[in-house]
Amino acid sequence: MNLPTAGANLPALRSHNAALVLALLRDCALRGGAGVSRQELAERTGLTPQAVSKITARLRAEGLVEEAGRRASTGGKPRTDLALAVRARYAVGAHLDGERLTAVLTDLAGRTVADRTLPLDLGLPVAEALPAIAAGLRTVLALAPAPVVGVGVGMRGPLDHTTGVLHRVTGFPHWSGCPLRAELTARLHLPVAVDKNTNTAALSVLPHQDGNGDGDAAAADSDPGDSFAYLHLGTGLGAALVLGGALHRGGRTGAGEFGHQVVQLDGPVCKCGNRGCLEALCLAAVAAGDPRGAARLLGVGAANLAALLDVDRIVLGGGTVAAHPDLFRTEVAAVLADRGRPLPVGLGRPLAVAEGAALLALAPLFSGTLAAAA
């Protein structure tokens, strides 16, 4: 629907390479590494050492990158490590559910350094709620000891993430059509990004790929090209897909409707009108006090999804999962293994939606303009 593809000019090329270097340095920072030398950057990007020197010099001039000690010599001049200046910029991410505003302040690498929660009733008129949201965000913005690059917001309901306009907000119809992004941009004078809560929650997994999974087998490379599915079981059942390191939102931004997958053709009637939807079966099992049954059902859905998309792992989140985290993780993993798809299963983080929203705000720094935004 946008311009099909974009031509690349010199500025685009520069920002692409700069973003690539920053992304590699962020990976290193999140992995706990001391730093990456220019030579290593050259090898991993395919660029010339000279080009890397120029690029890193620019980034150091901007304050985004700094030298961090030097490596032991291997017979010649020792390598000097470069590292992301994680305290040079900050980002704010927020989770708007019906009753609360949960906001986090993260450093440049996307790690949370502070969080605040305050009551916020979306039932209020829009004209009253918007200033309250902005005020809540400002209290977190004020905590940042360095410039904030942007604000991300994750919330329910279908919405258009490109324009930041809400479509329908379940339970709060008076928000329909609200240009939330424009409103907040005007109030905060900062770039604002808006996306669905499941999408931002899925993004929050990327920097912390251990994801509460098994600690030792965390050899799972943080390749930005990896794929996983985030399954969210709370009052409903939804999913977000990260394919090849990027969110897959679908043609009409409707991807991730996982709950109304039919797994029992003659099953009970779901509120959507069909029979045997996974969501209906899962919620029924939960209501019947059988979380194990719900977990196994979720496992079947996860197996279907994993077979179709060949994802690298599954991440579970949502209120119902949080009530029995280990049960869900074990049972889903067992069903997957049972069906010949032994995949690592992780758990989402408590502040996932807000943290992922912050990553959304940081994203422009780490993904160049050449990267296609589906």
Add this chain to the structure above:
Amino acid sequence: MNLPTAGANLPALRSHNAALVLALLRDCALRGGAGVSRQELAERTGLTPQAVSKITARLRAEGLVEEAGRRASTGGKPRTDLALAVRARYAVGAHLDGERLTAVLTDLAGRTVADRTLPLDLGLPVAEALPAIAAGLRTVLALAPAPVVGVGVGMRGPLDHTTGVLHRVTGFPHWSGCPLRAELTARLHLPVAVDKNTNTAALSVLPHQDGNGDGDAAAADSDPGDSFAYLHLGTGLGAALVLGGALHRGGRTGAGEFGHQVVQLDGPVCKCGNRGCLEALCLAAVAAGDPRGAARLLGVGAANLAALLDVDRIVLGGGTVAAHPDLFRTEVAAVLADRGRPLPVGLGRPLAVAEGAALLALAPLFSGTLAAAA
């Protein structure tokens, strides 16, 4: 698994822009348009008219692009149309099933200009079959009145499309591990690409997006960023996914396992060991002489898939579908509409696997080196 992401240098930028222009011109040629002017190319790529002039001048020097008349004036110098020189290069695509080699010769736009079929028993020893395959391809190569850019091969079974090495070939275990791509490259002295038959069949849809769908409503833009699923029902049930204009192959090249999606938790046991797999149900319906039932089952699977991925349309192919094409198209569309996902449903082309394989060979010309190959 590969290098996570690649840095971009000037040659990469040039090839990216050249490929972009070629892709736009191919779109125009396939759409039946007379040509595209430099100004229009500039608008659609976001590049300067000057840059487009330079790029097209290079492409004209290579013979890939030619001037094609001029438009009516709108008050000034009339625009001169540029068009892809569709007869400047050719490509060969082949479909290897167990018994036949079906090969097509296509022009630069991917349109078939000749096809040949010859018997070829994959049961033969590899050392005998490989020369026969090469000989069969040479007969088609000899038909090309201009240079051939490469050869693509589509076939069953898990295989590694990046290296062109076969993993397991169902029914012909002696092919396991055969480096088919390297063998054919050495014999034909041309670039060779190898991929799964469902994948190449899906690719074949891209240039012909009318896809036997409803004729008038073919306003469906041929945005290279569109998404669809190709569902193949023959002796088995498989799928290929084109998301955002690119094949999604998954982390371990295993995406598209659609047949063993569970849609009936307590259904009959499938050969894979689970219960209620869509493939088992579909094949049972076909065996019972109920193609309509099979079609409706396929529709349920398509609806599950469409909800999860938010694809733009569904394309059906395979022997069983070919036996009752309109029945399948109508029934699948009906089920989709029934479930609130009214999507256009098209039919694959008869030579889809071979034609898509040819497109695989042409792909390097139309997708720059900057495009990430998942």
Add this chain to the structure above:
DNA sequence: TGCACTTTCGCAACAGTGTTGCCAAAGTGG
């Protein structure tokens, strides 16, 4: 017929990219 105007498109000079050749810096090992 002539002139003003619009639009397309190319030539020349320019800014900025990554690349190459070369050299200083900073270690190790004899």
Add this chain to the structure above:
DNA sequence: CCACTTTGGCAACACTGTTGCGAAAGTGCA
């Protein structure tokens, strides 16, 4: 102390798309 290795920067370079300007090729009006 000196060869040697390795790192990383400086300067010149080749090439990209961009800008300024002008020629070409039409239309429309006097």
